[in-house]
Amino acid sequence: MTSPAPESGRSTATVLLTIALIGSLSFASYSFWRADTALAAQKAVIEKNQESLEALLGEITRMRIEQSAVGKGPAALLEKLKVFAPLTADARTTEPDFQNAKKELQAIVRAFESCGKDVAWAPVTDRLEQVDPKTDFNEIKYLLEIAIRLDGPSGKQITKEVLQGHRLPFPRLRWWAADLLLSHDKPLAANLLRQILMTESSRGFDINRAGSGAVIPDPAAFSTTGFNNYVQRYIRSEDSKLEDTLLMLITRVEHDSITIQDSIKELAKRKCQRALPTIKRVYDDPPHSQQNPLFFQICARAVDEIAGKAEMAWYEEKLKTAPTDIVAKTLTAIIEKHKNK
Numbered sequence: 001m002t003s004p005a006p007e008s009g010r011s012t013a014t015v016l017l018t019i020a021l022i023g024s025l026s027f028a029s030y031s032f033w034r035a036d037t038a039l040a041a042q043k044a045v046i047e048k049n050q051e052s053l054e055a056l057l058g059e060i061t062r063m064r065i066e067q068s069a070v071g072k073g074p075a076a077l078l079e080k081l082k083v084f085a086p087l088t089a090d091a092r093t094t095e096p097d098f099q100n101a102k103k104e105l106q107a108i109v110r111a112f113e114s115c116g117k118d119v120a121w122a123p124v125t126d127r128l129e130q131v132d133p134k135t136d137f138n139e140i141k142y143l144l145e146i147a148i149r150l151d152g153p154s155g156k157q158i159t160k161e162v163l164q165g166h167r168l169p170f171p172r173l174r175w176w177a178a179d180l181l182l183s184h185d186k187p188l189a190a191n192l193l194r195q196i197l198m199t200e201s202s203r204g205f206d207i208n209r210a211g212s213g214a215v216i217p218d219p220a221a222f223s224t225t226g227f228n229n230y231v232q233r234y235i236r237s238e239d240s241k242l243e244d245t246l247l248m249l250i251t252r253v254e255h256d257s258i259t260i261q262d263s264i265k266e267l268a269k270r271k272c273q274r275a276l277p278t279i280k281r282v283y284d285d286p287p288h289s290q291q292n293p294l295f296f297q298i299c300a301r302a303v304d305e306i307a308g309k310a311e312m313a314w315y316e317e318k319l320k321t322a323p324t325d326i327v328a329k330t331l332t333a334i335i336e337k338h339k340n341k
Helices: 004-065 071-090 093-115 116-132 136-149 153-163 171-186 186-199 228-236 242-249 258-271 273-284 293-320 323-340
Strands: none
Touching: 071 116, 071 136, 093 116, 093 136, 116 136, 116 153, 116 228, 136 153, 136 171, 153 171, 153 186, 171 186, 171 228, 186 228, 186 242, 228 242, 228 258, 242 258, 242 273, 258 273, 258 293, 273 293, 293 323
């Protein structure tokens, strides 16, 4: 009797091992799928429970606030909002009272959400028609947040109009509207802030840059000081056109030095090679011919951050004509740093 060939035995073993391996992989894949499905279902349950708890908490908070107010519903909440909002801006408010006011304001926002759009939208928007952007600034901040939470699209539209300077005109309120949109709709905030940077400056609105059909902001909305606040918020928007927009900013003569230096710092942080010639140019010809040592230092450090040792000749050249000892020390430090490498 002849024994089976060794090759045949090995072939059978290979087939069996392959089948076992496929079976093991299939079982493992099935197990992972079951685990993922179970985790997804568990996550959905947790989220649903969280929503229920939030709604319950909002309802309990609303009832608690109503007990200490005259009236019920949105009217009572608006009454409390008018009481607590100013406390967060009053320098005389003690730290414990300040923290308590913040907690109460957060509770009021939550309570408004529990009321729902059908009940709360009209009172909130009516109040927004009555407020003064200068005297009721802190109350408006929360009213805008509440409006977005009650009705996202409509609330964002109101906040958009504030940011554009068409509604409740006040520079600080425009900056707050930008913050609010950054937290609720970053792409929308990016688009609006880019538009502001391209058409406005600390000098006001430039109709020639806006094009036909542009709606001019209310003059009370212009930021004659602090225009760089738009730059800071625009940077946070992470806009895909950020570098192009900032490059445009630093070439325009109407912009103030702080706006330009904030733009330069961000371009340097991003190591934007395209910005290098312009930064060197504005060092030689600063905005409004201001001889501000800080501005020269920012430009010199930006060139170093972008180009490093490759611009040694430029550092040495500018050291010869440094306008102040402070600028000279900055340039010397950059040169010594690269010489020691």
